[in-house]
Amino acid sequence: MSASSRKSLFPGRSLQVDMSPMIDLVFLLLIFFMVSSTMITYRQDPNVKIPVASAGKVPGLVQGRVVLNVYEDGTIKDEAGKVIDPAGVEDLMRGAKSADPAVRLHVRADRVAAHRFVKGVIDASAKGGVVNVIFSTHVTDK
Structure with a gap:
């Protein structure tokens, strides 16, 4: 028609x-x-006072990160606030690596935390197979 x-x-x-x-x-x-769709965000613990840096850049991609907070006393907590030990970090990273081969460790260490605590987290992460590490800092304006 x-x-x-x-x-x-x-x-x-x-x-x-x-x-x-x-x-x-x-x-x-x-x-x-x-x-x-999944909302890709991560929670920042306000109790972790991250250090100040004179230079740095904000990593663009939040996806594919495992966020670990290292406190002044050496306590390690994951993004959900669960306390874990270095052996737990290794297991967590091994699982994250098997799920996503490009996973990165995002360390939010307190500015007064001893370096040995941060190094322990990085070493445990490396044993778990994750060697790409991001450090959180506040960047000062010049």
Whole structure:
């Protein structure tokens, strides 16, 4: 049926397409993708006072990191706040490495934490197979 013959079947009425179902579908798809996508963030523990650096850059990608907080007394906590020991760090890194070969360790060490505590975390991470390390610092403006 041609367009001219369709117009003759409904004299006085114009042909229109109802956009409401399409708009509803777009909103449903938007909600679906918002809910199903993973929000990639990490929590920062405000109790860890990270050191100040004169130079540095903010790493762009948050995905693929294992964040460990090292406190002044040598306590190590993961991103969820669970206390772990160096052997636990090694196991955690081994599991993270098997899940994502490009995983990185993100160390948030307290500015007054002894270097031996941080070194212990890095050594345990290396034993677990993760050797790419990111250190958190505050960068001063010059």
